[in-house]
Amino acid sequence: MCIIGAGPTGITTAKRMKEFGIPFDCYEASDEVGGNWYYKNPNGMSACYQSLHIDTSKWRLAFEDFPVSADLPDFPHHSELFQYFKDYVEHFGLRESIIFNTSVVAAERDTDGLWTITRSDGEVRTYDVLMVCNGHHWDPNIPDYPGEFDGVLMHSHSYNDPFDPVDMRGKKVVVVGMGNSGLDIASELGQRYLADKLIVSARRGVWVLPKYLGGVPGDKLITPPWMPRGLRLFLSRRFLGKNLGTMEGYGLPKPDHRPFEAHPSASGEFLGRAGSGDITFKPAITKLDGKQVHFADGTAEDVDVVICATGYNISFPFFSDPNLLPDKDNRFPLFKRMMKPGIDNLFFMGLAQPMPTLVNFAEQQSKLVAALPHR
Structure with missing residues (x-):
């Protein structure tokens, strides 16, 4: 079995294969495990910034x-999480099966299915089997805005800190964007001694959940899984209504959906900064013109830097078969979010935005794959 990537998804997949006695090689382009959580990863694929803390609790x-x-804080720094992944690899004896500083440049399925x-x-x-664990937070998706911009246009993937x-x-x-990274970077740069003016631009409003509610990490307050989904949603929304209120109350646009109808964003600082006037909201960018950025509400602002926290492309640079690549809209339908119908020895791991985290999702996927009969 071949495993591509030794980030969190790759290492839990490797652990499960070892547990089931399935021989494998795991290829990692970098000199260490951790993938996205390896700050300034020499393979250029890490999206970590210096101040990054996880948005879901350690549990x-x-x-x-x-x-x-137990000594880690509720929301560890990326360096602590990176160490956790290294410790996982050492604990389960996986390092000797990982081939570092070696990437997969081509993967072709022959007539025998190998x-x-x-x-x-x-x-x-x-x-016999290929496990794709190369992640989906490394190939930046940068919007193609009309016009030319005389300032700096960059993706959040390149952001390290307020000076680099x-x-x-x-x-x-x-x-641009109100996902977790966009909220983190806006909160950091919105401090008055840094950016002269900080604007967040988004096509629509989103629900921003605080990391703590009542002195407890918010994701420890979720309803039990045995409860019917409709009741769980009703209780969760009622709780947020009482303890969080509306987004308009913080000076943000009203979301066009109810809580949990789309993946929410989480931030421990953003709502306070928005409500304090440190952050200004604008709708989507319509065009660029020199130093001016134009927005969908008809206004324009003189701007020095545009940071696009606009997500990532799903990319598999080692495949040449178009059937194994996403379409132009980044859609990539899979059976159980893992398999292409008709190809029984290819598994895509961790290609989702699950709640609470990708780590748990990939761990459960690895159990399913390991339990399947293999050649």
Whole structure:
């Protein structure tokens, strides 16, 4: 079996294969495990910024058979999470099965259904089964705005801190998008001693959930899974209504959906900064014109930096078969979010935005794959 990638998804997949006695090679383009959580990863694929803390509590993110340390804070820094993943690999003896500094540059399925894998060092190997664990937060999706911009247009993937790669002090900054990364970066740059003006631009309003509610991590207050879904949603929405209120109360646009009808964003700071006037909201960008950014409400602002926290493309650079690639709208339908019908020895792991976290999702997927009969 071949596993591509040694991020959180790759290492839990490797652990499960070892547990079931299934031989495998795991290829990692970098010099260490951790993938997205390896700050300034030399493979260029990490989306970590210096101030990043996880948005779900440590209890929701931990592997079920490797508890997090009681000494860690509720919402660990990325460096602590990175160490947790390294400790996981050491604890289960996975390191010797990971081939570091080696990427997969081509993966082709032959007429016998076997996978021919070409490595970055030129070596070619054949495998019965291919597990794709290369992640989906590394290939930035940058909007193609009409016009030309004389300032800096960058993706949040390139953002490290308020001074790298661009010194944001005294700048007029637009952050596009209200996902978790967009909220984190806006909250950081919205501090008055940094950006001269901080604008958040988005096509629509979203529900922003605080990390804590009543002094407890919010994701520890979820309703039990045995409860009917309709009742769970009703109780959760009523609780938020009483304890959080409306987004309009913080000076943000009204979402066009009810809580949990779309994946919510989480932030411990954003609502306070928005309500304090440190952050201004604008609708979608319609065009760029020199130093001016135009918005859908007909207004325009002089801007120095636009940071696009606009998500990522799903990419598999090692595949040449168009049937194994997403369409132009980034859609990639899979059976059980894992398999292409008709191909019984190819598994895509961790391709979802689950609640609470991707780590738990990939861990459960790995159980299913390991239990299947293999060649």
